[in-house]
Amino acid sequence: GNSVTQMEGPVTLSEEAFLTINCTYTATGYPSLFWYVQYPGEGLQLLLKATKADDKGSNKGFEATYRKETTSFHLEKGSVQVSDSAVYFCALSDPGANSKLTFGKGITLSVRP
Amino acid sequence: EAGVAQSPRYKIIEKRQSVAFWCNPISGHATLYWYQQILGQGPKLLIQFQNNGVVDDSQLPKDRFSAERLKGVDSTLKIQPAKLEDSAVYLCASSSPGTTGTDTQYFGPGTRLTVL
Numbered sequence: 001g002n003s004v005t006q007m008e009g010p011v012t013l014s015e016e017a018f019l020t021i022n023c024t025y026t027a028t029g030y031p032s033l034f035w036y037v038q039y040p041g042e043g044l045q046l047l048l049k050a051t052k053a054d055d056k057g058s059n060k061g062f063e064a065t066y067r068k069e070t071t072s073f074h075l076e077k078g079s080v081q082v083s084d085s086a087v088y089f090c091a092l093s094d095p096g097a098n099s100k101l102t103f104g105k106g107i108t109l110s111v112r113p
Numbered sequence: 114e115a116g117v118a119q120s121p122r123y124k125i126i127e128k129r130q131s132v133a134f135w136c137n138p139i140s141g142h143a144t145l146y147w148y149q150q151i152l153g154q155g156p157k158l159l160i161q162f163q164n165n166g167v168v169d170d171s172q173l174p175k176d177r178f179s180a181e182r183l184k185g186v187d188s189t190l191k192i193q194p195a196k197l198e199d200s201a202v203y204l205c206a207s208s209s210p211g212t213t214g215t216d217t218q219y220f221g222p223g224t225r226l227t228v229l
Contacts, residue, residue: 043222093216100158
């Protein structure tokens with residue numbers, strides 16, 4: 001079956017530090033990959049996505065590249081801000097499984113001023 | 114464009130009571146999903162509707178959970194009777210088919226259920 005594995009958290013960084021959050025997946029088909037973010041007290045929001053191998057998704061300074069050879073979709077940002085403090089979820093959508101989302105456990109990011 | 118609406122935002126009940134959650138998807142979105150998010154975990158799909166038909170309910174505990182989507186718009190998720198382990202955030206999401214065949218799902222704010 002499909003699964004998503006995220007690195008263990010939480011992660012605490014100082015403002016302007018470089019961020020990498022690891023995500024690897026297992027899928028039987030050709031999934032699309034997503035990063036969702038959940039800010040305190042809010043619902044899940046789509047941060048970025050990639051629909052095929054070697055695609056790069058980007059938004060708000062965040063980037064992730066769909067790597068089929070390593071089955072990975074790591075999230076990166078060059079300089080984090082306090083406002084980036086949130087929970088980040090990696091997810092995949094398998095068109096062969098009615099496009100339902102399979103999520104990782106999520107990781108909490110805290111950014112200190 | 115209005116987002117996915119859910120109510121109530123919070124609910125506290127005692128075990129063995131019943132509870133219902135409501136969801137109004139984004140206008141025009143044919144697909145509606147209910148997810149359960151237990152604290153410290155990622156959301157898990159409970160049920161998926163396409164218009165008013167069920168596409169996937171394989172992870173819905175059907176002995177206590179039920180859901181319906183009358184007229185292919187609003188949806189209601191019910192738990193009867195509730196157990197302590199049902200304490201979670203219940204998320205509703207909706208989507209419409211994209212040109213790549215990948216449906217981007219848009220989530221509501223969720224209903225936080227506490228079962229005492």
